[in-house]
Amino acid sequence: MQGCADGRVKMAQGPHRVFLHIGAPKTGTTYLQHMLFGYRTQLLADGVSYPADSYDDHFFAAVDLQALDFSGVPRPEAAGAWDRLTARVHAWEGVSVVSHDVLAGATPEQARRAIASFAPAEVHVVLTARDLGRQLPSHWQEDVKHGQTRTFRHWYDAIARREDDDWQLRWFWRVEDLPDMLQRWGSTLPPERVHVVTVPHPGADEGTLWARFASVLGVDRDDLDLDVVSHLNRGLGVAEVALLRTIAGLRDDRLDQRAYEHLVKGVLAHETLERVDPAGAFGLPPDLLPHVRETSQRWVQAISAAGYDVVGDLDELLPTDRKDGRLDPDAADAADIARIGAFALYETTVRLAQEREAAAEHARALQRELSAAHEVIAEHEGLPAGERVRRTVVEIGRRNRAVDALLGTYRRLRRRP
Known part of the structure; x- marks a missing residue:
């Protein structure tokens, strides 16, 4: 080697x-x-x-x-x-x-x-x-995650006819x-x-x-x-896929494809619905x-x-x-869909609350840094201009990693011959 x-x-x-x-x-x-x-x-x-x-x-x-x-x-x-x-x-x-x-x-x-x-x-x-x-039901499920609204039977018929309008x-x-x-x-x-x-x-x-x-x-x-x-990638059940098809049917121009895939496929399907036991595994x-x-x-x-x-x-x-009791892909029970929908709504609510609290804490941290910077500026107000700027930047750098990193870069450049 x-x-x-x-x-x-x-x-x-x-x-x-x-x-x-x-x-x-x-x-x-x-x-x-x-x-x-x-x-x-x-x-x-x-x-x-x-x-x-x-x-x-x-x-x-x-x-x-x-x-x-x-x-x-x-x-x-x-x-x-x-x-x-x-x-x-x-x-x-x-x-x-x-x-x-x-x-x-x-x-x-x-x-x-x-x-x-x-x-x-x-x-x-x-x-x-x-x-x-096994590929057909799995592929249909992936299409639904991407926004497909067809039932499995309708989708399969279109596939079998090799339709190409989609x-x-x-x-x-x-x-x-x-x-x-x-x-x-x-x-x-x-x-x-x-x-x-x-x-x-x-x-x-x-x-x-x-x-x-x-x-x-x-x-x-x-x-x-x-x-x-x-x-x-363990997949979803008939109720989860039916819920996603319903959501796809509500889609409008407020979500482009990339945003839809991130939020519906990523957050809802993979990060939320795949965490629960599938409500009815399905097959061909x-x-x-x-x-x-x-x-x-x-x-x-x-x-x-x-x-x-x-x-x-x-x-x-x-x-x-x-012979393992798998359901027809279109045989979702309304009660199961409602239960899965309520679970997804609650999990989304919890996630939204957590993200709002994290954003609020970030805003509070920024406010604390801003207040500290104002205090430093006030403390150095009577110093000569050059000294005031230097000491103010150093003090802020002690509290702010980004400013400290920039200050470190500046010092290294100053030391170069």
Whole structure:
């Protein structure tokens, strides 16, 4: 090993390989990304780099690659993010991992450009895949969090007809059609460098997905605590989703898409509703299973014929007739919706009260600092002008960190020859 200019350890041996984990959404990607990000220091010691200072770094890179906006609202944080990420990958001579499910939606040209940006490294594409019977309800739930108002049945019918009048409907097939995604991303690669990692059926050991994914990367560690991130993104029940659909129906122009996603998806859905036990877990209605299974069988045949490296079992991509009492996604009980709504309203009220108190305390602290500054100015009023300014700034700096920092910078500059 040798040292980098920035103090990081740089691998001097072994092939330079890049693993592009492109999704798909709702296939354990959040779990895997938390493992990669949370244990990036440990993985780096094994020669595997997950180049990120912030959890969202790879998200912004994927957004930048595709020049995505969100219902017309751009993300300025994404500007230049792909180039920054590729630069960090090129600075590491071992194995690098790039992971975000937004990559699944890339066009063929964008996918080719992404792969070419890592040349001359050996690029691999990794797709985590789950059976369509579980993907459909999960994807609909995510769409509702983003403002979708359709019932599941209405949404499914639009998906099945491949309607494209709504960006969410267009996005569905771009990030869920497994053979199409693999073709877009794998067309310039030999099939042995395209890896399909299947998500096991319910009941499998919680560590199975990570073990399969890690084996593709060449990671073999048994000292990582899987329980730390094993319960992320656990989903909502029928009543919670029905409540979110009702809220989406009330939306007006006072909230743009970015604000809506932050407040409704982030604060209400993830930070509030996901903290309670789901009011009725739901799944694919049984009458839709034959059509969904037929589609899945075609996908499995196409993947098998393409000769990709499969980690897991392609039979896990075939939906099963689940007998676990899951509800129809549209079968929410009015009493459950009212109960969940009251809980959400109370939690929001508590949060608002806490934020108001924090803001009031901040205002009181500022007022105390202002009063103290006025006292210092009054004390030094009779001094000569230059001395008055100097002593006043020093006194205020003792009470205010920002002023003290500026004063420290000034002193260092004064000491320079």
